[in-house]
Amino acid sequence: MKVAVLSFAHVHAATYLQLLCERSDIELITADPDANPADPTRGRALADELGVTYHSSYEAVLAEQPRAVIITSETARHRELVELAAAAGCHILCEKPLATTEDDARAMIDACEQARVSLMTAYPVRFHPAFSALRHSLTDGSLGQLLAVHGVNNSSPPALERSWFADPALAGGGAIMDHTVHIADLLDVLLNGEQPTHVYAVANNHISATDNESAEGIETAGLITLTYPRGLTATIDCSWSHPATHPTWGGLSLTCVTERALAEFDAFPPLLTGYDTPHATPRWEPSATDLNAAMLNSFLTAARTGQRAHPDGHAGLRTLQTALAAYESLHTGQPATITAA
Structure with a gap:
């Protein structure tokens, strides 16, 4: 092919x-x-x-x-x-x-x-087997109703590698646009496409987005609060807060509060930690799950067979609407509402 x-x-x-x-x-x-x-x-x-x-x-x-x-x-x-x-x-x-x-x-x-x-x-993270296990545990009824979710998606600023990430005309924004959508997609899966009714965002740009200039005009740290029709509340830490010297580029995790348990998911847990003496830096060997490979395999299988690929464009639209609502909230200082996709 x-x-x-x-x-x-x-x-x-x-x-x-x-x-x-x-x-x-x-x-x-x-x-x-x-x-x-x-x-x-x-x-x-x-x-x-x-x-x-x-x-x-x-x-x-x-x-x-x-x-x-x-x-x-x-x-x-x-x-x-x-x-x-x-x-x-x-x-x-x-x-x-x-x-x-x-x-x-x-x-x-x-x-x-x-x-x-x-x-x-x-959205490769939804292909993680541990996330599939989390979803199953939340939908089979054994943990009771899902009450709240806290999501974290942090990394070093991608503009350190590609300067256009700090250009709002090309990227659409900063850390909120870059990282809100990954967590929003996992919430989209867990809630079967249900969208939040209100989105409230706070952000700052105290972290430099690039090596040689400040991040003026581009938010590099953000915290988003989502309210859903059923009363569930979710928060998203979407910051570019990892220094360039961090042993990994970034990380993503969820903490789910249910009626009967606290369920946690870490997309990139360390398999082994240590210290790299020649480079004088921490060393972090990640787990073996290759999420990008799993996503590509799903896409290529769908393309080869003619099946509908998931997550589809509508899932991408719903998560984009969440990020855009966060920017509206930043502008007004008030919660923004979302019209269902």
Whole structure:
């Protein structure tokens, strides 16, 4: 099966490329025409390093009629590439968040539905076997009703690797846009698509988003409170609070309060901790679950069989609405309401 990767702008692009290179069941083709030719981490330089086929334009890639396309561009450019890929009849995996605006997200969903192709949003954490176990334990009735959830998704600032993450025109915002959506997606799964009625957000930009400038205008730490119709309350710590010297890039966890228990989920628990003497840094060996590989496998299976991929574009829209409501709350200082997707 022929698979294309459009743009290497996102920090996850290289990881996806490496995982795809290891598969013998696909032919990989790529394009990253917006890259700076002098950047060794993008464009033809990265493609040559990995030994993958590279074209100078997106149109040249799509002319080869790939069955599946993975889009890892800047968020504001998702719509253009999704519409191009849908028009070419490709099934699509789009990096999160789905878009920077609700109008763009809806247009992407409509384009894929009209072309009768799948649109999947890149939320790998929902493929974690421990999260599946958590979901089962919360739905089989053994723990009683879910009362509250506290989610944490922290990392170092991604703008340290890709400066566009600190550009609101391209990223749609800062830490809130980047990290709220992952936890919101897990809540979406646990609550079967139920959306919050009210979203309240506080944030600051005391942490530098890049090495050489302050984070003025971009929030680098945030705390979101979600209220649901059933009375459940959820909070999301969505901060870029890990220093560059931290032994891992980031982490994600949930604490679920139920009538009968406290259930916890850690997406990236340490398998082994220690100290790296040559580099004078802490060492953290993570657990063996490769969530990106699990997500890619699900997407490629759906593309090959023609099945609907999940999480789909509607899931991406619902989580985007939560993040956008958080920004509205920041602007007004009051809880924002959400109109169901």
